[in-house]
Amino acid sequence: MAAAARPPEGGAPALSLRDVTCTFVDREDKSKRYTAVRDVTLDLAAGEFVSVVGPTGCGKSTLLNVAAGLLQPSTGSVAVFGEPLAGINRRAGYMFQSDSLMPWRTAAENVAAGLEFRGVPRAEACSQAEEWLKRVGLGGFGDRYPHQLSGGMRKRASLAQTLILDPDIILMDEPFSALDIQTRQLMENELLALWSSGTARPRPDLASGGPGRKAVLFITHDLDEAIALSDRVVVMSAGPGSRPIGEFRIDLERPRDVAEVRVAPRFIELHQAIWAVLREEVLKGYKQQLAAA
Numbered sequence: 001m002a003a004a005a006r007p008p009e010g011g012a013p014a015l016s017l018r019d020v021t022c023t024f025v026d027r028e029d030k031s032k033r034y035t036a037v038r039d040v041t042l043d044l045a046a047g048e049f050v051s052v053v054g055p056t057g058c059g060k061s062t063l064l065n066v067a068a069g070l071l072q073p074s075t076g077s078v079a080v081f082g083e084p085l086a087g088i089n090r091r092a093g094y095m096f097q098s099d100s101l102m103p104w105r106t107a108a109e110n111v112a113a114g115l116e117f118r119g120v121p122r123a124e125a126c127s128q129a130e131e132w133l134k135r136v137g138l139g140g141f142g143d144r145y146p147h148q149l150s151g152g153m154r155k156r157a158s159l160a161q162t163l164i165l166d167p168d169i170i171l172m173d174e175p176f177s178a179l180d181i182q183t184r185q186l187m188e189n190e191l192l193a194l195w196s197s198g199t200a201r202p203r204p205d206l207a208s209g210g211p212g213r214k215a216v217l218f219i220t221h222d223l224d225e226a227i228a229l230s231d232r233v234v235v236m237s238a239g240p241g242s243r244p245i246g247e248f249r250i251d252l253e254r255p256r257d258v259a260e261v262r263v264a265p266r267f268i269e270l271h272q273a274i275w276a277v278l279r280e281e282v283l284k285g286y287k288q289q290l291a292a293a
């Protein structure tokens with residue numbers, strides 16, 4: 001197992017899960033309980049990009065919900081920049097598989113909504129939204145409604161909707177899985193460029209890779225995507241009682257182009273090493289699914 005990332009000197013991790021266990025009432029048999037994840041300890045350093053991969057149903061989304069403060073763990077604790085998390089994680093922004101655009105609002109109104117809910121005056125929120133739409137490549141599309149946008153454009157709008165709030169942590173649950181492969185790669189590169197540039201506000205003074213990057217916890221089924229994007233990949237075991245069983249530092253140079261990096265010899269080495277750990281778990285996951293069917 002490769003060494004875990006350490007938070008920067010003297011700084012608390014952006015997110016720290018300690019011995020987190022989540023138990024639910026079993027969906028099949030209400031008299032039983034099902035332990036989705038057990039004793040999960042996971043740190044996410046400030047500015048670090050970490051992906052979590054694992055077989056279907058191993059508890060990846062459960063962990064993300066715990067990090068978001070949407071789900072309280074049955075046991076264990078969560079800290080955000082050293083502070084115990086109670087309730088919703090206000091330092092985090094979320095992006096899920098299905099986009100969260102409100103169909104009755106235009107793209108610009110959707111992007112501005114979070115700021116308006118925080119009390120930012122409408123004119124200011126709209127001006128920032130226009131700026132963000134430009135940054136995600138949707139300049140000129142602000143007046144379109146979600147149904148008038150392609151899947152990729154809706155993802156861009158969702159990304160702007162998340163980033164406009166300038167969260168220190170971004171929680172992403174398979175955000176690009178519904179996209180075709182080309183659009184997906186464009187969005188992945190877009191995400192890396194925005195992440196590398198560091199701050200929410202346009203800052204031409206900041207070199208790529210400068211300070212102020214957001215910490216990203218990225219859930220995906222796709223190992224290629226995890227390696228191409230991340231500083232570190234965490235592999236979860238099959239459930240029940242899923243937990244991290246492998247952790248790999250991704251020492252590929254940045255900036256990366258997600259399509260090009262996939263043919264780099266080091267990428268292939270990392271892929272083989274991680275797949276060697278993941279494969280068994282995926283097979284176990286399939287067997288469980290078949291047994292349950």
Ligand SMILES: Nc1ncnc2c1ncn2[C@@H]1O[C@H](COP(=O)(O)OP(=O)(O)OP(=O)(O)O)[C@@H](O)[C@H]1O
Nearest residue numbers: 024025026027036055056057058059060061062063
């Ligand atoms: N509220 C709930 N009540 C009962 N069981 C739940 C609940 N939420 C999750 N589970 C179960 O916990 C396990 C983990 O679910 P979770 O959605 O976190 O897995 P996942 O790894 O994100 O799955 P996938 O890869 O399919 O998206 C699953 O077996 C799921 O059925």
